[in-house]
Amino acid sequence: MRADAFLAAAEALPVRSLREIVPSGGIVVVAPHPDDESLGCGGLIAEACARGVPVRLVVVSDGVGSHPNSPSHPPERLRSLRESETLAAAAALGLSAEHVAFLRLPDRFVPASGPEAEAAAGAIAAAARSCGAGALFVTWAHDPHCDHGASAAIAGLARTLLGGVALHAYPVWGWTLPPATEVGAPPRGARLAIHPHRDAKAAAIAAHRSQTTDLIADDPDGFRLEPAMLARFGREHEIFLEIAP
Structure with missing residues (x-):
């Protein structure tokens, strides 16, 4: 199926409640970079927290690839900044810092297989066990960013470790795919209404100031949403797209 038709069909998926999407247990959101959790799952996280559903957030990469040439924000400082932004975003959504984990794999070089990927999958599985997770949520494998595809593969490994927990994908950069890109079978899944949490989601996204403003202005190749x-x-x-086992 072409990407344009797939994404149009995804936008017409049935609207379901959180407990229709995840009938029981907590949820784990896997974000390739600091900010993906707010963009793709901000409403989901806020809804879960508001309803007392346990949530864990696992951020896979260190995020330092967004401004690789900034004199004012070398890698260590940028990593610290992006992690603090993520904690502020999580707080805006109702999620406490103790439930956020940073795996710090190299931005732009997250491995899809091998020992590091397996260790990351183990960390995600541990987060899932800690909240009795009924589902994992990760970026769509067709997102045109290498770290997003790798994170999807890692979440798939974690699902295997967990023995069949549901896996859902959320598109981020998938919305920018060339229309004729082939992405496979028609989508299955659901849409979650997030109207009550739109302000919280907007605040979470805005908390990622390094990605949404000119906070870091000394890198001509720096990223900005x-x-x-x-x-x-x-x-x-x-x-949220259902990913078959």
């Missing part, structure tokens, strides 16, 4: 991308994630639903 464009207004159109931010508008995409300000809508009233989040999309």
Whole structure:
């Protein structure tokens, strides 16, 4: 199926409640980079926290690839900044810092297999066990970013370790795929209405100031989320695709 048709169908998936998507147990959100959790799952996290559903957030990469040439923010400082932004974002969504883990794999070089990937999968599985998770949520494997695809593969390894926990994918950069890209079978899954949490989600995204403002202005190759991308994630639903075992 072409990406344009797939994503249009994804935007028409049925609207379901959190407990229809995850009938029991907690949830683990796997974010390739600091900010993906807020963009793709901010409403989900806020809804779960509001309903007392246990949540764990696992951030896979160290995030230092966003501004690789900044004199003012060398890797160690940038990593610290991005982690503090993530904790602020989590707090805006109702998630405490103790439930956020940073795996610190190298941004732009997250492995999809091998010992490091297996160790990351083990960390995700441990987070899932700690909250009795009924489901994992990770970026879509077709997102056109190497770390997003690798994180999807790692979450798949974690699912195997957990013995069949449900796995759901959330598109982030998938929305930018060329329309004719082939992405496989039609989507299965659901949309979650996040209207009650849109302000919290907006605050969480805004907490990632290094990615949404000119906070780091000394790297001509530095990354910044464009207004159109931010508008995409300000809508009233989040999309979660069912990933078959």
